[in-house]
Amino acid sequence: MSSAEEAGDSPLLVQLRALIERQGPLPVDTYMRLCLADPEHGYWQREETIGAHGDFITAPEISQVFGELIGLWAAVVWRSMGAPATLRFIELGPGRGTLLRDALRAVGSVPQVLAAASVHLIEASAPLRQAQRRTLAAWGESWEPTQPEREAPSGPTSNPAGSPEHAQARSRRQARDEGGSRGFIHSPASSRTKPGRNGEHPAIAWHEAISEVPEGPAIVIANEFLDPLPIRQLVFAEGAWHERVVDVDAQGGLRFAVGPVTTTGSETLEPVPGAILELRAGEEELLAQLARRASPLVGLFIDYGPMERATGDTLQAVQAHAWVDPLSRPGRADLTAHVSFARLGDKARAAGLAADGPMTQAEFLGRLGVAERALRLMAANPKEAGAIEAGVERLISPGGMGGLCKVLAVRSPGLPRVVPFA
Numbered sequence: 001m002s003s004a005e006e007a008g009d010s011p012l013l014v015q016l017r018a019l020i021e022r023q024g025p026l027p028v029d030t031y032m033r034l035c036l037a038d039p040e041h042g043y044w045q046r047e048e049t050i051g052a053h054g055d056f057i058t059a060p061e062i063s064q065v066f067g068e069l070i071g072l073w074a075a076v077v078w079r080s081m082g083a084p085a086t087l088r089f090i091e092l093g094p095g096r097g098t099l100l101r102d103a104l105r106a107v108g109s110v111p112q113v114l115a116a117a118s119v120h121l122i123e124a125s126a127p128l129r130q131a132q133r134r135t136l137a138a139w140g141e142s143w144e145p146t147q148p149e150r151e152a153p154s155g156p157t158s159n160p161a162g163s164p165e166h167a168q169a170r171s172r173r174q175a176r177d178e179g180g181s182r183g184f185i186h187s188p189a190s191s192r193t194k195p196g197r198n199g200e201h202p203a204i205a206w207h208e209a210i211s212e213v214p215e216g217p218a219i220v221i222a223n224e225f226l227d228p229l230p231i232r233q234l235v236f237a238e239g240a241w242h243e244r245v246v247d248v249d250a251q252g253g254l255r256f257a258v259g260p261v262t263t264t265g266s267e268t269l270e271p272v273p274g275a276i277l278e279l280r281a282g283e284e285e286l287l288a289q290l291a292r293r294a295s296p297l298v299g300l301f302i303d304y305g306p307m308e309r310a311t312g313d314t315l316q317a318v319q320a321h322a323w324v325d326p327l328s329r330p331g332r333a334d335l336t337a338h339v340s341f342a343r344l345g346d347k348a349r350a351a352g353l354a355a356d357g358p359m360t361q362a363e364f365l366g367r368l369g370v371a372e373r374a375l376r377l378m379a380a381n382p383k384e385a386g387a388i389e390a391g392v393e394r395l396i397s398p399g400g401m402g403g404l405c406k407v408l409a410v411r412s413p414g415l416p417r418v419v420p421f422a
């Protein structure tokens with residue numbers, strides 16, 4: 001869509017204004033959910049979101065080294081889990097599929113892992129599911145099959161779960177999404193691994209929720225998946241915590257306001273007037289779903305946010321790589337908020353998981369050997385050496401992603417500490 005077409009109120013703004021006039025101001029989490037997930041005008045329906053032509057850039061889009069190191073990390077973790085014969089490699093919010101492609105390519109050097117793995121993707125955005133199919137198909141087709149196909153260790157479930165709204169959203173999405181919301185790169189009607197030049201090509205399936213991923217030992221990767229999960233904001237005013245809400249202003253635009261008193265949110269010991277506390281229930285829900293799985297599991301969360309239990313307003317919107325007012329372009333700008341890693345660790349432990357970390361992305365990648373990997377890649381591609389170095393530098397720079405992004409691993413309590421936290 002051109003910017004001329006985008007002039008004026010967004011269709012979602014018109015809808016939100018009517019909703020607020022009918023029902024009253026919206027809590028911030030409701031606003032965030034509608035901006036991102038509205039089935040017609042939500043941000044996830046947009047075609048170009050991640051990448052140079054989109055709104056924001058992520059680590060795997062900056063350098064292939066990111067996904068490669070995560071693939072190699074997963075291979076080491078698989079061994080530390082006792083090298084199970086079946087492995088569910090689950091990615092939450094895979095974006096354009098770039099991390100997965102780079103990870104699987106790197107894991108090609110450990111064929112036992114590829115032979116054990118089936119890949120399970122959880123993705124809310126129909127355009128991004130298509131982008132993932134394109135990324136993985138292009139990569140898969142460069143592999144020439146040399147042997148007959150064989151059955152995968154196990155296929156995806158067809159056992160849907162969830163609320164009626166969830167089911168409705170699913171059928172709408174399926175209707176829109178060519179090939180349905182589940183599918184395989186090469187053989188839509190069956191679950192098979194493809195042997196190729198680099199070894200096995202694992203079966204890949206898309207699911208609506210992690211509860212749909214079949215049982216079995218699992219490694220879960222989530223890069224920048226938590227930050228778009230909706231947050232509530234509580235604001236401290238007149239001696240009590242209040243819900244922060246989104247209301248309509250005199251000009252018909254949106255503004256923040258102080259809503260009703262709420263009993264949750266007494267976590268900060270001495271709140272000062274105007275303090276803002278952010279709560280993200282989606283984290284508890286996700287960790288509970290992970291903890292509920294019967295088989296051993298390791299999860300890796302990488303996201304923007306502080307190590308500590310910070311307070312303050314971190315709701316932010318980005319469009320075309322620039323910050324914009326989070327209320328000014330509902331449905332047109334990406335909307336996220338920081339992850340508090342200390343709280344994420346607390347939540348994991350409360351759910352019955354063990355947690356390792358957090359550490360900064362720079363330290364995590366450093367300990368995984370980012371410098372060595374970059375040097376090897378530069379030596380093999382001398383013409384690209386400058387770009388490779390600049391990309392890796394962006395991933396680890398202390399004032400940029402390297403310091404702002406943190407990494408936390410969670411695991412079933414019986415498993416050993418996860419590298420490189422050990």
Ligand code: SAH
Nearest residue numbers: 058093094095122123124125223224225228
């Ligand atoms: N991991 C990717 C993309 C990060 S952007 C990368 O690093 O490039 C966030 C991703 O999570 C997008 O793919 C977005 O569509 C997806 N997403 C956000 N909330 C989601 C939800 N509730 N369920 C499933 N996917 C979600």
